[in-house]
Structures are given as structure tokens and as C-alpha cells.
Amino acid sequence: MAEFLVQLFTPFFFFLLPLLFFFFFTLQKKHKKVEALSSTTATTLPKAYPLIGSYLAFKANTNRRIQWLSDAVIASPNATFTFYRLPGQTSVVTANPATVQHILKTHFSNYQKGANFVTTLSDFLGAGIFNANGQNWKFQRQVASHEFNTRSLRKFVEQVVDAELNHRLIPILNESQSQSKTIDFQDILQRFTFDNICKIAFGFDPEYLTPSLKASNFAKAFEEANIISTKRFREPLPIVWKIKRKLNIGSEKRLRIAVSEVQEFARKIVREKKKELEEKASLDSVDMLSRFLSSGHSDEDFVMDIVISFILAGKDTTSAALTWFFWLLSKNPRVEKEIIKEIREKSEGVTVYEEVKDMVYTHAALSESMRLYPPVPMDGKEAMNNDVLPDGTIVKKGMSVTYHVYAMGRMESIWGSDWAQFRPERWLESVVESGSRKWSFVGKDSFTYPVFQAGPRICLGKEMAFLQMKRVVASVLNHFRVLPLVADPEFISYLTSQMKGCFFQCRLCHLVEVSKWDYAIFWQVVGLKSGGYALKWGDGYCQDRKDGRRNEPDAEGEAKKRYVLQKLHEVCGLTCDSYEAAQALGASQAYGNSSNGCVVGDNSEAKLFPQ
Numbered sequence: 249m250a251e252f253l254v255q256l257f258t259p260f261f262f263f264l265l266p267l268l269f270f271f272f273f274t275l276q277k278k279h280k281k282v283e284a285l286s287s288t289t290a291t292t293l294p295k296a297y298p299l300i301g302s303y304l305a306f307k308a309n310t311n312r313r314i315q316w317l318s319d320a321v322i323a324s325p326n327a328t329f330t331f332y333r334l335p336g337q338t339s340v341v342t343a344n345p346a347t348v349q350h351i352l353k354t355h356f357s358n359y360q361k362g363a364n365f366v367t368t369l370s371d372f373l374g375a376g377i378f379n380a381n382g383q384n385w386k387f388q389r390q391v392a393s394h395e396f397n398t399r400s401l402r403k404f405v406e407q408v409v410d411a412e413l414n415h416r417l418i419p420i421l422n423e424s425q426s427q428s429k430t431i432d433f434q435d436i437l438q439r440f441t442f443d444n445i446c447k448i449a450f451g452f453d454p455e456y457l458t459p460s461l462k463a464s465n466f467a468k469a470f471e472e473a474n475i476i477s478t479k480r481f482r483e484p485l486p487i488v489w490k491i492k493r494k495l496n497i498g499s500e501k502r503l504r505i506a507v508s509e510v511q512e513f514a515r516k517i518v519r520e521k522k523k524e525l526e527e528k529a530s531l532d533s534v535d536m537l538s539r540f541l542s543s544g545h546s547d548e549d550f551v552m553d554i555v556i557s558f559i560l561a562g563k564d565t566t567s568a569a570l571t572w573f574f575w576l577l578s579k580n581p582r583v584e585k586e587i588i589k590e591i592r593e594k595s596e597g598v599t600v601y602e603e604v605k606d607m608v609y610t611h612a613a614l615s616e617s618m619r620l621y622p623p624v625p626m627d628g629k630e631a632m633n634n635d636v637l638p639d640g641t642i643v644k645k646g647m648s649v650t651y652h653v654y655a656m657g658r659m660e661s662i663w664g665s666d667w668a669q670f671r672p673e674r675w676l677e678s679v680v681e682s683g684s685r686k687w688s689f690v691g692k693d694s695f696t697y698p699v700f701q702a703g704p705r706i707c708l709g710k711e712m713a714f715l716q717m718k719r720v721v722a723s724v725l726n727h728f729r730v731l732p733l734v735a736d737p738e739f740i741s742y743l744t745s746q747m748k749g750c751f752f753q754c755r756l757c758h759l760v761e762v763s764k765w766d767y768a769i770f771w772q773v774v775g776l777k778s779g780g781y782a783l784k785w786g787d788g789y790c791q792d793r794k795d796g797r798r799n800e801p802d803a804e805g806e807a808k809k810r811y812v813l814q815k816l817h818e819v820c821g822l823t824c825d826s827y828e829a830a831q832a833l834g835a836s837q838a839y840g841n842s843s844n845g846c847v848v849g850d851n852s853e854a855k856l857f858p859q
């Protein structure tokens with residue numbers, strides 16, 4: 249072992265280390281400039297220096313790697329950026345739809361999950377579908393695809409999702425609302441989606457979403473394995489994590505423990521299913537796991553890897569999408585109002601499945617939300633052979649080529665100058681059907697919007713994910729308003745994206761109560777640094793004036809405001825000493841106009857204080 253270490257470190261100390269010091273100190277000054285260029289307004293690309301490439305700029309932006317690379321790729325000609333790091337680590341990052349089509353479809357066989365990707369993730373994902381190529385991948389995709397036919401999807405939405413909603417999610421939200429408790433909605437959604445995927449894929453109910461919301465060792469271990477495995481990709485010299493792994497120290501030791509906890513859980517599911525299959529001659533309902541076990545591939549480790557990949561696919565993707573969706577809704581009451589209208593205009597005599605499929609506006613709003621906050625923000629492949637991309641970029645064998653989904657959702661050339669706006673209507677056109685006007689969904693091609701990837705490896709669970717998310721949205725918004733207490737949450741990503749920190753702290757208001765006034769007034773409670781709460785109201789309030797004047801509330805408007813304040817007090821436990829008090833607290837105007845309609849104060853807030 250000692251010999252191995254000496255062999256390994258000698259060239260490093262005598263050659264690489266002095267060189268790195270040289271570059272580090274001589275380029276410090278320039279480096280500051282590079283950092284400044286990588287802000288969201290950057291128009292210049294980070295510089296690449298001999299030997300270390302753009303490594304320093306990359307390092308400085310580790311915590312906002314997605315946003316930094318997005319700035320760089322958007323600023324690049326043809327939206328394709330060749331990113332030099334240390335020798336042998338050159339990669340191409342693209343946000344160009346033609347290039348995405350090239351790597352994901354027309355030259356599919358040249359762009360695979362390469363050796364670097366597979367090795368880095370193999371401790372966590374083994375040979376599961378996310379880490380597989382060739383025959384192994386084909387086999388898993390083919391067996392799993394049965395789980396996504398219409399019959400299974402119908403069963404999923406009508407039995408699995410609805411049971412979890414009615415017996416777990418809604419009662420838990422009701423309870424937290426009635427006790428005015430602040431909840432971590434992201435955590436609750438992750439529990440919800442975890443129960444869902446286990447039930448549909450493995451016929452097993454882990455009961456993770458329970459009123460106690462108790463911590464689960466498995467979930468903690470899964471999260472840790474995901475984070476540490478992803479961080480391996482960020483290590484400048486992969487040899488470092490490999491040595492730590494060999495010595496079983498630091499993060500690699502924690503990874504080993506976490507992975508064995510995850511594997512133990514997955515193995516238990518596999519063993520129980522095997523037993524069930526042995527005991528019953530035929531199963532009444534066939535889940536995906538039974539299909540794999542009956543397909544001749546009953547090797548326990550292999551099936552365990554499959555289970556882990558499916559948990560990853562189903563647990564963290566839809567929960568991330570929904571978290572950002574509810575946050576965006578709280579900022580866009582107009583969209584929320586449209587969705588509620590759609591939920592309440594149910595057609596007669598249709599099944600739950602058809603009803604969910606018909607939620608066109610909600611579908612558009614979810615697509616729009618994932619455009620801005622994609623659950624898988626970047627995805628990389630490795631070139632099997634030299635190639636030239638459609639825009640002339642040279643790709644050498646072994647280089648990684650990454651398509652940047654997050655950047656693609658923010659490009660003016662694709663979405664127009666209002667790309668930053670959350671506007672579901674960009675996905676819709678108005679059509680006349682049986683004499684009445686309706687929305688019709690207009691999708692984007694999957695190379696321009698690769699949120700679910702594209703080509704032969706396009707996400708298998710896309711339709712399932714939409715059905716699940718739409719049903720959750722309908723159910724939650726039918727009962728509640730979600731009031732986030734984070735003003736400006738941070739988008740972070742491991743293998744999938746998340747909202748950072750204490751996640752999505754929010755309170756719930758009973759929509760039915762507050763919406764007595766025809767849902768014309770939208771109230772938004774946001775956390776203030778001072779520890780109080782801010783209250784804003786948006787469009788609807790002033791438009792309600794019968795004389796059409798916009799600037800001042802009439803008597804009815806005033807009454808509505810008082811009613812809602814009272815309700816907020818009862819339902820959310822907040823008090824407010826009226827807008828006059830807000831004036832006293834520093835709001836320069838009692839009423840003003842904003843793009844949103846009327847607000848209290850100088851586009852600021854009336855202050856509310858928790859009791």
C-alpha cells in the first residue's frame with residue numbers, strides 16, 4: 249500500500265504541485281476578472297490557461313456551477329462551449345438544439361454513458377438503467393417499458409396516486425394548516441413521490457409519508473449517496489476520490505456506509521418480492537420488479553441495482569418539479585387563478601384518468617415551470633470516437649459532451665425576449681371546439697426542450713410524471729394556498745435538482761375560506777428579515793371597483809381586504825394592524841399601482857406579525 253502511495257504521489261509533488269502553485273499565484277489577479285465575468289450578466293467566456301484551463305473560474309463557481317456554465321454556454325457562439333479543465337478533462341457543453349439532436353439521436357451510438365460516468369456512479373447505481381449501455385440498457389428499458397402503458401398509467405393515477413393523496417398528503421396538510429404549522433413542503437413531496445414509485449414499480453409501500461414525518465435512515469442514506477457520488481465529478485483529479493475510496497476515509501467512507509444502507513433496503517424489497525413470487529402461482533397484479541425477476545435475470549445484485557435506479561428516477565424528479573412549481577405559483581397569482589378555474593371546470597362523466605389528461609392549462613404551467621427549473625439540469629455523454637458537431641466543434645474520443653437543459657430554458661433565441669417570465673400561455677393556443685373556446689397544448693420538440701432527454705433514451709416515466717404532478721396540483725390547490733416563507737430560494741443540483749437550505753418552508757391557507765370573495769384577491773405572505781411577515785395583494789382587488797377606477801379601494805374592496813386580513817389571522821395565525829399601521833411602519837404610500845395591480849405601500853408591504 250505504502251509503495252502504491254509513493255508511486256502515486258511522487259510525480260504529483262515533484263511536477264504537478266509546483267506547476268499548480270505557479271499558476272495559482274500568477275493568475276490570482278486575472279482570476280478575479282474571470283469570476284466577475286461569470287455573473288448572470290456575463291457576456292465574455294472564462295479564459296482558459298495552459299495546463300489548468302478554466303479550472304480556477306470553475307472552482308470559484310462550484311456552488312453555482314449550473315448557473316455559471318449556463319452563462320458561459322449562452323454567451324458562446326452557437327451556444328456551444330468547449331470547457332478546458334485539467335489535462336484530459338476537456339468537455340463540450342451545449343445548449344444548441346441541433347447539437348442536442350446530434351448527440352441524443354442521429355449519432356446516438358457515438359455518445360454513451362462513458363467509462364468516467366459509469367465508474368464514478370457505479371458504487372451507487374451499479375448496473376442500473378441510469379448507469380447502463382448496450383444490451384444491458386436495452387434489456388432494462390424493454391422490461392420496464394410495460395410499466396408505462398395506458399393500463400398501468402391509469403392504475404397509477406386512479407389507485408396509487410389518489411390513495412396517497414386522500415389518505416396521507418391531504419390529511420397531513422389539513423393538520424398542519426389547522427395548527428398553523430410551518431412545513432417543509434419539499435420534504436413532504438419527496439416522501440409522497442417515494443411512496444408512489446415504490447408502490448407502482450415494486451408493489452411495496454414504504455409508508456414514508458406518515459403524520460409523524462419521522463426521519464428515515466434509508467432516505468438520509470440515499471441523499472448522502474447521491475450527493476457524494478455527484479461530488480466525485482467535481483473533484484479536479486479523480487485519482488483523489490479513488491485513493492480516498494481505497495483507504496476508506498472521509499467522504500468515501502461515508503459513501504460506503506450510505507450505499508450499504510441503500511442496498512440493504514433495495515435488497516429487502518427484492519427478497520420479499522422473490523418470496524411472494526415463489527408462494528403464489530400467479531400474481532393478480534404484475535409490477536415491474538416481478539417482471540424483472542421472472543425474466544430470467546434473477547441475480548439479486550443486478551435486480552437491486554435496477555430498484556435503486558428506479559427510486560432515483562421516480563423520487564427526486566417529480567418532487568423537485570413540484571417544489572419549484574408551487575413556489576412559482578405563489579409568485580404568479582394570475583396563473584394560480586387559471587389553474588383553479590381549470591380544476592373547478594370539470595367535465596361530467598369522465599374518469600379520473602381522463603380528467604387529469606384534460607388539464608391542459610396545468611400541463612402547460614408545469615412545462616413552463618420545468619423550463620426554468622428543470623429537475624435534471626445538465627446531462628452528459630461521452631464520445632466513443634472522434635466527431636464533428638453540426639456547428640463545427642471538434643470532439644475527440646473520450647471527451648464528454650453535456651447538454652445544458654437549464655441554459656436552454658433561458659435562451660432568448662428559443663423563448664423570446666420574455667424568457668424570464670413564467671408564462672404558461674407560451675405552450676398554448678386557443679381553439680374553438682363545439683362552439684366554445686378551449687386551450688390546446690402546443691409542445692416543443694424534445695431537442696429544444698430536453699427536460700426529459702430525447703431520442704432512444706428519452707425518459708420512460710414522462711407521461712407518468714405529468715399525470716402524477718397534475719393530480720397533486722389539482723388536489724392541493726383545490727384545498728389550499730401554499731404560502732412560501734422563502735423569498736429567493738436557491739437552485740442547486742446533484743444528480744437531480746433541489747431547492748436549497750431548509751427547502752420549502754411554507755404555511756398553508758385554506759383556499760375555500762379565503763376565497764369567499766370569488767378568489768379576486770390574492771394574498772401572498774413572504775418572510776421578512778425582520779422576522780415579521782409581509783403581505784401583498786395582487787390583481788383583482790382594484791379591478792373589482794364598479795366605477796372602474798384603479799387606484800383606490802371602494803367600500804366593497806375595503807370590506808374584502810378586512811375579511812381577508814381576518815381570515816389570515818384565523819387561518820395562518822397572523823395579525824395586522826391595518827394598512828394605516830403599514831404607513832406608520834414606513835410605507836410611503838397607502839396604495840400604489842404595480843404591474844401586479846394594487847399593493848400596499850411603496851410597492852412594499854403592510855407588515856404582519858406572527859402572534
Ligand code: HEM
Nearest residue numbers: 389561562565566569623624699700701705707708709713
Ligand atoms: C418531472 C419528472 C421527470 C423528469 C424531468 C425526468 C427526466 C429524465 C431524464 C433527463 C432522463 C435521462 C437521464 C439520463 O439518461 O442520464 C430520464 C431517464 C429516465 N426516466 Fe425520467 N424523469 C422524470 C420522471 C420520471 C419518473 C416518474 C419515472 C418513473 C419511474 C422516470 C423513469 C425514467 C427512466 C427509467 C429513465 C431511463 C431511460 C433510459 O435510460 O432509457 N422518470 N428521465
